[in-house]
Amino acid sequence: MRADPAEYRLVSPDNLEAVLSLLAGEPAQWLPIAGGTDVMVLYAAGKLPNRNLINICNIPELRQIDVFPDRIRIGAACTYTALRSDDIVSREFPLLATAASWTGGIANQNRGTLGGNIANASPAADSLPALLVYDAEMTLISVRGERRLAYRHFHSGYKQTALAADELILDISLPRRFSGYASHARKVGARNAQAISKVCLAALGQIANGTIRDVRLALGSVAPVPLRLHDTERVLTGKKIDSSLIETARKSVVKEIQPIDDIRSTARYRAAVAGNLVAEFLEKLAAARIDA
Amino acid sequence: MNPSPGTGAKCEVLFTVNGETKKVLAYPMERLLDVLRNELELTGTKEGCGEGECGSCSVLLDGMLVNSCLVPIGQTKGASIVTIEGVSTYASMNPVREAFLECGGAQCGICTPGMILAAVHLLEKNPEPALADIREGLAGNLCRCTGYMQIFEAVAMAARRRVAK
Numbered sequence: 001m002r003a004d005p006a007e008y009r010l011v012s013p014d015n016l017e018a019v020l021s022l023l024a025g026e027p028a029q030w031l032p033i034a035g036g037t038d039v040m041v042l043y044a045a046g047k048l049p050n051r052n053l054i055n056i057c058n059i060p061e062l063r064q065i066d067v068f069p070d071r072i073r074i075g076a077a078c079t080y081t082a083l084r085s086d087d088i089v090s091r092e093f094p095l096l097a098t099a100a101s102w103t104g105g106i107a108n109q110n111r112g113t114l115g116g117n118i119a120n121a122s123p124a125a126d127s128l129p130a131l132l133v134y135d136a137e138m139t140l141i142s143v144r145g146e147r148r149l150a151y152r153h154f155h156s157g158y159k160q161t162a163l164a165a166d167e168l169i170l171d172i173s174l175p176r177r178f179s180g181y182a183s184h185a186r187k188v189g190a191r192n193a194q195a196i197s198k199v200c201l202a203a204l205g206q207i208a209n210g211t212i213r214d215v216r217l218a219l220g221s222v223a224p225v226p227l228r229l230h231d232t233e234r235v236l237t238g239k240k241i242d243s244s245l246i247e248t249a250r251k252s253v254v255k256e257i258q259p260i261d262d263i264r265s266t267a268r269y270r271a272a273v274a275g276n277l278v279a280e281f282l283e284k285l286a287a288a289r290i291d292a
Numbered sequence: 293m294n295p296s297p298g299t300g301a302k303c304e305v306l307f308t309v310n311g312e313t314k315k316v317l318a319y320p321m322e323r324l325l326d327v328l329r330n331e332l333e334l335t336g337t338k339e340g341c342g343e344g345e346c347g348s349c350s351v352l353l354d355g356m357l358v359n360s361c362l363v364p365i366g367q368t369k370g371a372s373i374v375t376i377e378g379v380s381t382y383a384s385m386n387p388v389r390e391a392f393l394e395c396g397g398a399q400c401g402i403c404t405p406g407m408i409l410a411a412v413h414l415l416e417k418n419p420e421p422a423l424a425d426i427r428e429g430l431a432g433n434l435c436r437c438t439g440y441m442q443i444f445e446a447v448a449m450a451a452r453r454r455v456a457k
Contacts, residue, residue, distance in 0.1 A: 005319035009300040010366040033364070040362040041343045043321065051300075053321065055367050081356070105432015106410065108344055110356040111363075193431030194345075 001046045008043070012055040016062075016141070019054055019168060024143040027165035032056045034077040035111030037104065038120045061170065062115070065089070071176055076115025076169040080104075080127075083114065093174055095130035095202045098185040102126045105194045115169040118151075121159050121225075124264075126187060128226035129202035129218035134178055139170040146170065158224035181206050181214070182288075184281040188273050190264070197221045198265040201277040205285045211240050212285070221264075222257035222274050231256050232278065241286035249282060250275035307371050309334070310378025320366025325349045327365045328375060336376035336405050340434070347433030350406035351375050357413040359432075376405035384415040387450035397446035399437035406433045411447045420455055423448065 010033070013019050022030050031050035033039045034057055042048040056062055062077035065086050072088050080100035083089050090097045103109060103117070103126050117125045118138070136151035140163060151172070154162050163169065181204040189195030200220040206213040215236050217229040232252040239245050259270035302317050309332060316331050328334045328351070340348035342361050349360040352374040379385050388411050391397065398404040407430060414421055414429030421429065426447045435443060 003321070005321040005323075006300050008319070008321040010320035010364055012366060012369070033367075036362045036364060036367070037344055040323070040364065044323070044342050044361065053364075055364075057367055101428075104344070105347060106413070106429055107347060107350055107357045107359045107432045108362075111358055193427070 003043050003046045003048065008048075008051050008053065010053045010055055012058060014058055016059050016168075016170075019056055019059060020141065020143045020166070022054055023168060024166045026052075030054050032119075032168060034062075034113045034116050035079060035108075037108050037112040038116060056168070069176075071173045074114055074172045074174070076118075076171055077113045078115075080109035080112050080114070081106075084109070088176075092176055092179045093130070093134060095133065095183050095185045095204070096127060096174070099127040099130045099200075099202065102187050102197075102200075103194075108194070114172060118154065118172070119161065119163065119169055121155055121161050123158065123223060123225055124197050124200075124221040125226065126197060126200050126220060129200060129220045130185070131172065131174075132218035132226055132228045133202050133204050133216040134174045137173045137175075139173070140164075140167045141170040142167045152228060155225035178204055181216075182285055184284060186277050186280065188277070196264060199259075199270050199273045199277060201274075201281065203278070203281040205281070207241075207285060207288070211238055212236050213238075215285075217253075217278060217281075219253075219257060219274055219277075222259045222270055224258070227257060229253060229256050229278075236282075241282050246279045246282050249278050253278050303366060305365055305369050307368050307373060309373045310375060311381065316365070318365045320364060322365045323361055324351070324353075324363040324365050324368055324373070325360040328360060328373070334375050334377050338402050338405060340402065340406075345432075345434070346403070347406040347410060348403050350409040350433065352379070352409060352413060355416075357410055374409075376408060379409060379412055382412050382416060384412050384419075384450065384454060387453045388412055388415070388447070391446040391449040391453070392443070395446035395449060396442040397438065399435075403433055403435040403437075407435065407443055411450065414447065415451055415454065419451060421447070421451055 030052045033053045062075040064075045066073040067088055080103050083100040117127050131151050138149050138151055140147050184203040187200040188198050202218045204216040215233050219227050235252045253275045254271045259267040261267050300319050303320050306315050328337050338348040340346035344359045344362045351360045354371050410430050410433050426444050
């Protein structure tokens with residue numbers, strides 16, 4: 001049933017302190033809303049449990065991208081459009097820029113935010129594997145103070161996160177040490193434009209003296225959380241890429257993921273495609289057909 | 293502030309719609325789409341899916357293409373909204389309109405206001421789009437009649453004519 005707007009409230013504080021004090025005052029009562037591309041869908045369907053919403057679009061700290069010598073800091077309410085049009089993101093973090101271009105159509109990219117995508121915690125979210133391979137770090141903030149958390153520790157289970165009831169995601173930082181890596185982003189969905197992924201891959205690799213010096217792989221839609229493939233990375237590191245290594249990688253990927261059958265795909269299809277995507281990346285890396 | 297459910301109050305929203313200052317009294321979680329259609333009687337903006345997938349409710353919010361079904365009115369205080377009724381103030385609108393007519397870019401008309409706004413938004417940002425840019429710029433707008441090719445051709449034609457001028 002459709003939601004009745006008279007049963008909801010939405011307040012628009014003009015500073016971060018006011019947002020945090022609302023969250024602290026009645027923890028779990030208030031839900032932050034930025035672009036609304038997830039929240040408003042639930043709301044319209046009458047499935048939004050929270051009746052009290054805080055508009056965080058007007059908070060400047062959440063909307064900025066700041067560049068430091070060793071990292072970039074992305075405010076949690078930066079939109080996909082802002083990510084795509086940022087020079088440093090495009091140049092040094094192409095996996096994130098590409099994932100931003102996959103996320104919905106232009107209208108949703110103009111509204112949807114990176115912090116919202118993280119908080120929504122869908123295992124199918126396209127930008128999250130990129131954050132895993134780039135070693136993203138988050139700042140979570142509440143009236144109690146700030147804490148830094150490696151992004152890889154944020155998702156604890158399907159739609160479960162480390163965010164406390166009184167906390168807000170303040171920013172996401174990416175260390176600027178991956179520009180020497182070859183990168184590969186690939187998504188498989190029902191159609192090219194704005195389909196939710198059946199499987200998506202974010203991959204980084206470096207070849208030195210004919211062998212894999214370092215490789216970083218993460219997949220979306222193959223487990224309850226966005227998944228970094230540590231075991232497969234270990235199998236690959238230090239090896240020369242040939243057809244037998246690619247077969248070994250394919251088997252390792254299938255062992256490492258836990259895909260399910262759902263409305264978008266089947267576990268069997270996802271396992272086959274996940275293996276294929278990693279194989280495709282390794283073939284390109286071997287042929288140096290992707291730019292370092 | 294009392295956060296208990298069922299206690300929402302209407303708020304006054306002062307904003308600009310198609311260049312005119314408007315004041316509406318609405319619950320802050322009312323959708324911009326509903327306020328435009330029901331309060332302001334701007335029924336050119338259509339509701340398709342109501343969940344941000346189809347683009348038929350597209351409007352420009354401070355110059356950015358958005359799905360008005362996903363925007364709570366409480367987030368639009370002080371904003372400038374342009375709907376299909378007001379988009380003729382954009383220079384690219386005339387060539388887009390002519391090209392849609394010539395190329396058969398509109399049939400049943402439900403997607404058309406959103407398609408036009410997405411096309412104008414694209415041409416304002418990228419006056420000479422390649423076909424891939426046009427496909428991407430309109431990817432969030434679904435049409436069940438045309439098969440899209442006439443629409444892509446219309447946008448390409450509008451762009452060519454604008455640049456030639």
